[in-house]
Amino acid sequence: MSTATISDPKANLLPLLEGSSWPGSAEALAQAGVLPIPTSRTEAWKYTRVGRLFDQPFAKANGHATVVLPDRLPFAATRVVFVNGHFRADLSDELKVQRGLVIDSLMRHLSHGPVQENYGKLAPTDDRLFTAMNTAAPTDGMILLVTRGVKVERPIHLIHLTTAERQLVQPRDLFMLHDGADAEVIIEHIAVDAPGALINSVRECVVGKGARLTTHKLQREGHRTTAGGPVSINFDGVRVGSRGHFSSSTTTLDGALVRNDVNVVLAGP
Template identity: 30%
Template sequence: MSAPGFWLAEHHRAAAALPGAALPWLATLRRQAIERFADEGWPTTRQENWRHTSLAFMEEYPLGTGAHAPTQAAHASLAALRASDPGAHWLAFVDGRFAPALSAISALPAGARIGSLADALAHEPEAVEAAFGRAGDGDSPAALNAAFAGDGAWIRLARGVAVEPPIHLVFLGGGAAHRHLRNLVVAEAGSQARIVEHYPQGGEAATLTTAVTRIEAGADSRIEHIKLQQEGEQAIHLATIEADQARGAVFASHALSFGARLARTDIRTRLGEGAEVLLNGLYHADGRRHVDHHTHIDHARPRGTSREYYRGLLDGSARGVFAGRIVVAQDAQRTDALQRCDNLLLSPRAEADARPELEIYADDVKCAHGATVGQLDEDALFYLRARGVDAGHARQLLTYAFAAEVLERIAHPPLRALGRAALFARLPDAARLEELS
């Protein structure tokens, strides 16, 4: 049972044991957040922001409790991942708790701090308070996260500091039915980092993950964020990514969603003067799975640039939802914004809802948006068949080519390979495709 009453009882039981429970500001925030969630409940299609994705079924979704302990499966999964990018920094979390024995942080430049949120709450609570967010942020799932989150990643970069190796945040399952992560990134002026937020495939149990990642990108900083979601077939994954970009900051988001029964990711960013953002996304769903991405780009100041490219692969009776809004404020003259969402239906039963929006209050701007929903091109299939490619392999080649454009925007080769391997794991005939990629 996962009704609001369940969560009130869970919060009453667990609040005193959460990291930072003795901090007055955090105790107050958590209490306000759980009260807000109890009042609002799970979102339904009656709410405009959730018109295609209802969480009303969560009232009856069977969630339990479990132990917070690393498992042999967690060790094996992480070992394989670390072999794919051996020079990187690795922070591992099991059931939402930092696992030092599974983590490996190499030498860091002076001024770089990479660790767990729980540790930061103990040693630098004032800095965490400034970055944590508020109980009223986002929709009710974000409030649930604020009520329970006590761990996640804490990344703090001083002015001008560049962390060259990628920072991998790996969130493994170890038995718990629900976990709530909050990742905080504070990047001061001129700093640089590449961050991977990864949810590898877990078991087949009914689980809930809520995750909030907040990024403060200082002036002229450069932050690249890759989110790879591969949770199990009965998992519910509800995530929010928020970025606040100061003057000249460059932020790139690559959102790859390949798992979970229902996955929803909200991405919101606010651009200062001359800031640039790339929102690059790829999702695959089959069976009766449901995947939803909502994005909001706020051009608040002049000369901002945004590029948004989302692509979806939908098979079986799956449903994909994309809603993207770009808002250009009156003062945001000379904004340059482009938004596209393209969906490929691989089954007559699959469904896609795409809703790109522009809201423009300035007059000196260059803005465009568009969306498509279609099937594989019959002429392209005929071309491949005429050259000896069998029908099934021809379909897979065209499907992969449709998706590969998104993956090619990931600049770091090991991370691009990680995304490609995750896609191959969802596609039939992957071995033959891998030979050609």
């Protein structure tokens, strides 16, 4: 049950987070209820004004919307599509493309050992309101698991598409590369006619010893929108093992407000 009161500025959002069965959801919901909204006096947020977000009502994300996907990349890639945070197998490519590689909806794998071992470990909720909100009720996201020594043969093109105004979408991705693995992921965030939406994303990346993960993020979150795009808050937590390599680039083209936080932990020399 939400801890928000009628005078709590988070009262429009916290009820949408109730009832989730994701790991750690109850604890994260309680934490979201007590954490303050960041202000200009919050050192890490003094240049990002988010207070007005909490003045408006939001709806839960609708994963059944009819959408038009962007053009294919000019090179071979495995396309994985989420609409308003929900996995769309009907819009995605065949994902069983290589031995030693798992690409799927994260929601389908919450009971699996590697997920239980790594989920939530790199996304702290004790002092991050938006991370706590996401952990309390993720919509869904992509699991990428690459087993020891496997090199993914072609890039993975992950599309997160938002299509409706004033909805709360909370993508949650988990990338896990075992020792010596190698993968490249192109992450495209697109919003189409979604003014006033709040996209609150969390991505955890575990890079094993001697492994290599390369990500390229493209944010087009005001695309085809006359009233301005949604607000997009993004947190990436990364752990890199000994002799591991993590490379990330971000290109942001538009959006009403876009914030990207990346926290990298070096777990070895």
